[in-house]
Amino acid sequence: MQRKVIVVNGPNLGRLGVRQPDVYGRQDLETLRRECGAWGRELGLEVEVRQSDDEAEMIGWMHQAVDEGTPVVMNPAAFTHYSYGLSDAAHMIGDAGLPLIEVHISNPSARDAFRKYSVISPVATATITGMGLYGYKLALEAVAHLLDQA
Structure with missing residues (x-):
């Protein structure tokens, strides 16, 4: 049985491989899409990777995930630190009993002072940081594990 998961990426992550490659790596968004798809297949997950620089679009994706019963892996990027609207929408994921992995x-926490606080972490099921793109694999494994436990 395939189980759907959406992987949602916030602002500037469409510029992976170009934006600060010393921080974010040299792989691009298409590489992330391919790798998440392959990792998902290994776990029996159907993975759809999305990216938007638009906060309202990301909030809409959270609403859609709740309505469709779809777990979420989210890299909120800069919205991590100040988007209370996205935090409220992400909170609904947990309220619906669905995994949300940040x-x-x-x-x-190892970067600029303003990056040390997340408005998403308090509503996320778990948070994975500092592992490069491999963090997405860990997040998908966590989702699969949580779905298997349900």
């Missing part, structure tokens, strides 16, 4: 390619 992922960050870098370790925000």
